[in-house]
Amino acid sequence: MANKKISQLTSASALAGTEVLPIVQGGTTKKVTAQAIADLAAGGGSQPLVLDIIADGTVVSNNQQVRPVTMGYITTASGNQSIEVKTFLEVYFGQGATSTTVTLPTFDIGSLNVSNANQLVTLSLPAFTTAINTGMAIFSVNNCQSLTTINIPVLATLPSNTWFSFSGNALSQATVDTLLAKFVASGATNNQVYLDGGANATPSSAGLASKATLVSRGWTISHN
Amino acid sequence: MYIQADQNNVKTTTAPSWRLVHNGTTVLVLKEQACVIATGEGNELFVAATEAECLAEIARLGLIKPDYIQ
Numbered sequence: 001m002a003n004k005k006i007s008q009l010t011s012a013s014a015l016a017g018t019e020v021l022p023i024v025q026g027g028t029t030k031k032v033t034a035q036a037i038a039d040l041a042a043g044g045g046s047q048p049l050v051l052d053i054i055a056d057g058t059v060v061s062n063n064q065q066v067r068p069v070t071m072g073y074i075t076t077a078s079g080n081q082s083i084e085v086k087t088f089l090e091v092y093f094g095q096g097a098t099s100t101t102v103t104l105p106t107f108d109i110g111s112l113n114v115s116n117a118n119q120l121v122t123l124s125l126p127a128f129t130t131a132i133n134t135g136m137a138i139f140s141v142n143n144c145q146s147l148t149t150i151n152i153p154v155l156a157t158l159p160s161n162t163w164f165s166f167s168g169n170a171l172s173q174a175t176v177d178t179l180l181a182k183f184v185a186s187g188a189t190n191n192q193v194y195l196d197g198g199a200n201a202t203p204s205s206a207g208l209a210s211k212a213t214l215v216s217r218g219w220t221i222s223h224n
Numbered sequence: 225m226y227i228q229a230d231q232n233n234v235k236t237t238t239a240p241s242w243r244l245v246h247n248g249t250t251v252l253v254l255k256e257q258a259c260v261i262a263t264g265e266g267n268e269l270f271v272a273a274t275e276a277e278c279l280a281e282i283a284r285l286g287l288i289k290p291d292y293i294q
Contacts, residue, residue, distance in 0.1 A: 163252075163292070190247075190266075192245070192252055192253055194255075196257055196259035196260075197259070211262065212232070212234075215234050215262050215263060215264035216233075216264055216265070217264070218264055218265065218266050218267065219263075219264070220245050220252055220253055220261065220262070220263040220264075220267060221260075221261070221262050221263075222253070222255075222257060222259050222260065222261045223259060223260050224259050224260070
């Protein structure tokens with residue numbers, strides 16, 4: 001195999017992830033697996049973070065805890081970021097938490113405020129049925145510059161005469177449309193919703209139809 | 225300047241400006257935006273070049289400004 005060009009080698013079959021490739025790191029030639037490279041491309045090497053509503057102070061994984069108090073923080077090199085989940089729990093992200101996906105699998109009733117979580121791409125709330133006003137927050141996700149997707153498949157109940165803000169994210173058109181459709185289905189009235197700023201997508205024709213329904217119910221809608 | 229309702233009774237604008245939305249009693253929106261904003265029956269949409277103009281309108285009408293609106 002000596003003195004053979006790469007172009008002369010036999011093509012590999014489908015990768016399993018365990019294959020070893022050479023890299024240069026810090027001036028030294030080292031080996032790395034194909035899976036490690038795939039992980040890096042998928043999300044900067046971070047792992048999805050699944051948080052459950054569990055016992056007070058339980059450590060979910062390194063640097064993450066769930067505690068039933070009032071405020072949580074993500075702290076990274078880019079500055080303070082926070083996820084507050086009022087009513088039931090605090091989600092705490094310690095130094096180095098870089099998850100691009102956050103899932104709260106049993107969070108069903110309460111209020112949620114996510115802000116400035118720059119690495120966050122997907123926020124999943126598969127059990128979230130009811131947003132309530134707990135004084136400082138209801139349902140707001142702001143200034144998460146990478147956030148494209150908010151999964152709220154069973155959200156059905158929202159308060160009226162209040163506001164919801166999703167400004168400064170990178171929400172996909174599907175997520176924008178879904179939020180508007182969920183607001184319509186809730187039957188809530190006289191609210192304000194902000195879907196503006198950042199790289200949030202414009203609503204599709206279906207989203208604009210939802211918007212028209214909401215405006216007829218006294219809502220004020222801001223969108224890109 | 226107040227935005228007049230269209231044939232669907234919607235008040236909307238896309239022009240970058242300070243926006244004040246109120247219901248005659250309470251401030252609902254007070255924000256500088258460059259996006260689409262739309263509101264419906266029962267609400268008024270006031271647009272201005274400066275925040276000061278919106279604050280003057282709030283004072284003129286004696287509107288309540290909730291704490292969450294800066």
